[in-house]
Amino acid sequence: MTDTPARIPGERAALIWGVLATILVVVASIGVFLVAPGDADQGIVQRIFYFHVAIAIVSLVAFAVACVAGILFLRTRRERWDDVGEAAIRIGLLFSVLVVITGSIWAKASWGTWWVWSDPRLVTYLIVVLIYAAYFVLRSSAEDDRRMRYSAIYSIAGFASVPLSFYSVRVAESFVHPVVFTRGGANMPGSMLVWFVVSQAAILALFIALLEVELVGRRSERALRQLVLRLENP
């Protein structure tokens, strides 16, 4: 019996990504607030854009990760993929809630109302939050093997609903309100684009770091459970 326990796999990855995410977030914040040029139309309000859009994109990445993990779970039936799927959806849900809140604040700042049903992205993210919140309701009401299987299936079906929601909201908008709001983006000057890319990298690193920490936690929890089982039935 050795005194120093072996490292839990993923511990080092969590540490590295955590440090990287911290550095990138600091650099991105400095860039966004102190270096990036102000927007001619929107002024300072435009600075919400950098993290808002980066978080929105990463939340979709998280749901894609969960979908892939769901497929891999159904193929291999290894608990590890269930862990990855749940952790990814948990973080993705947190991020989409952030998108909805910051989007609403942005709507108030630029259009004067907290909620605009005619902005397809905001509405889509609200639907996405509802879809993935249901994932946890489903999880909490099934057990063990079923819980993992149902979660995997739902993470695949949920990911299929995301583009459908986005597209349906957009189609409805294009018929009802021909004016499409543009929030910078397509024709961003290069100096803004650089800081957008840095913010994007920062949020992506934050996602990976949180995911690794979640996975390490889950692995320790499982190890603990097995230890307890072993103590109870020697």
Next chain:
Amino acid sequence: MRGRQLAALVRKDLRLELRTRETIVAMVLFAIVMLVILEFGLGTRDGDLTRFAGGLMWVTLAFTAVLGVGRSYVAEREQRVLDGLLVAPVPRVVLLGAKAIAILIYMAAVEVVVIPLVGIFFVKGPYWDSIGWIAITALLADVCIALAGTLFSGLALFTRARDLILPVLFLPALVPVVIAGAGATHAVAGGPHDMSEWRGYCLFLAAYAILFALVSVATYDAVFDD
């Protein structure tokens, strides 16, 4: 072979339903009550709900769908039919298809009542000329509802509090169907007659159905895997 299995399973569901008539009658009644409640809930001063007719129709149909889909596995569960079906050498895809067809038929039966009623209750203006287009929209939407509904009710079937789980899973996924169904209905009913808009929504419904068919076929084996 598979075709015969499919037909037999669908016949089983329909015969059960015809004998008891509990699901379809309840669904139709629910839909009518829903329309009446919506009328009073919205209660415009000039009494003209033409602008909302498509929305009212599809809100009603969406909630009725949740009701019907929730009932669709009850017989299998309560009378332990499912155990027999799962042991029988029938591919799971056939089970999926049979259940989806049964839901499709239930929904169509409800729509035969609801679509004319919406015209009578809410629409002032041309409606009956375009009822064929509305029926096509409804059929497409039914395919979407049936496919997504079968998958989600399969998931909800063995969970605790399944009556609560199903709407929570199913309704968010139905939002696109409601948007497209209401949009297509508004495009052809009660005044404007915009066929390109209608086509756009119907193409969207077809895409939804195809995507959910793929997801269902790919994952349905895992739903009943124990």
Next chain:
Amino acid sequence: MSGGAQYVVAAYAVIWFLVLAYVVVLAARSARIGRRLEAITRLLDRQEQRADPPDAPGDAP
């Protein structure tokens, strides 16, 4: 504040508040695991003291 700066502050405050809250949840979980491990260790110590042979159950890695 001028030109909507308060909204920018609010947006970033919400972002960092929720992310930090999430980190706190993660930390709470790891603290819970640590507490339970300590409890198990104490339990094993007591068992070892009571029974002389030191190879109490749970000695496995």
